[in-house]
Amino acid sequence: EVQLVQSGAEVKKPGESLKISCKGSEYSFANYWIAWVRQMPGKGLEWMGMIFYGDSDTRYSPSFQGQITISADKSINTAYLQWNNLKASDTAIYYCARGSSGWGFDPWGQGTLVTVSS
Amino acid sequence: SYELTQPLSVSVVLGQTARITCGVNNIGGKNVHWYQQKPGQAPVLVIYKDTNRPSGIPERFSGSNSGNTATLTITRAQAGDEADYYCQVWGSGTYVFGTGTKVTVL
Numbered sequence: 265e266v267q268l269v270q271s272g273a274e275v276k277k278p279g280e281s282l283k284i285s286c287k288g289s290e291y292s293f294a295n296y297w298i299a300w301v302r303q304m305p306g307k308g309l310e311w312m313g314m315i316f317y318g319d320s321d322t323r324y325s326p327s328f329q330g331q332i333t334i335s336a337d338k339s340i341n342t343a344y345l346q347w348n349n350l351k352a353s354d355t356a357i358y359y360c361a362r363g364s365s366g367w368g369f370d371p372w373g374q375g376t377l378v379t380v381s382s
Numbered sequence: 383s384y385e386l387t388q389p390l391s392v393s394v395v396l397g398q399t400a401r402i403t404c405g406v407n408n409i410g411g412k413n414v415h416w417y418q419q420k421p422g423q424a425p426v427l428v429i430y431k432d433t434n435r436p437s438g439i440p441e442r443f444s445g446s447n448s449g450n451t452a453t454l455t456i457t458r459a460q461a462g463d464e465a466d467y468y469c470q471v472w473g474s475g476t477y478v479f480g481t482g483t484k485v486t487v488l
């Protein structure tokens with residue numbers, strides 16, 4: 265069974281940096297995208313961006329461009345989502361999910377809760 | 383970008399049929415995917431490419447897409463179907479999720 269396992273919950277202060285991870289098991293990511301999705305407290309899903317493992321092609325939502333960095337380490341089947349200057353408004357659950365062109369996101373990671381508070 | 387409009391909530395009597403719509407101009411020309419999210423859990427793909435069910439998703443879940451509206455239909459609704467449902471499309475170089483619909487089974 266394909267699984268995505270995300271890193272644990274984080275509590276940070278405004279202005280700090282953070283990198284969270286998403287590790288895939290039992291298969292190679294080579295022909296898939298890994299997407300990141302934000303869900304703010306009590307709100308809906310927002311696509312942030314994605315990375316294609318085969319060639320590290322990366323796409324960002326205009327809403328998040330310049331605010332985050334998506335990267336990957338193919339050797340360990342792990343994708344990352346990074347911030348350099350966290351804000352209180354970054355408080356949310358962040359999900360990773362595997363995608364293939366036209367096929368939707370499946371499976372999803374369990375989510376990583378990020379809390380940014382002074 | 384554009385917004386995919388969903389009703390805020392849909393109520394369905396146990397055992398009856400629920401229909402959740404997702405609207406935008408010419409959505410019929412795009413692939414639509416649907417996700418179910420139960421409280422405290424990650425989303426789960428229930429329909430991909432308009433009408434297809436992933437392995438393990440009950441036949442009670444079906445999808446259609448035409449014109450300006452895509453629809454997720456849940457037949458013989460069960461208590462376990464209570465959840466938030468989101469549609470999703472790819473367009474203009476970005477993925478967009480719908481606004482989300484809370485389904486309540488009465």
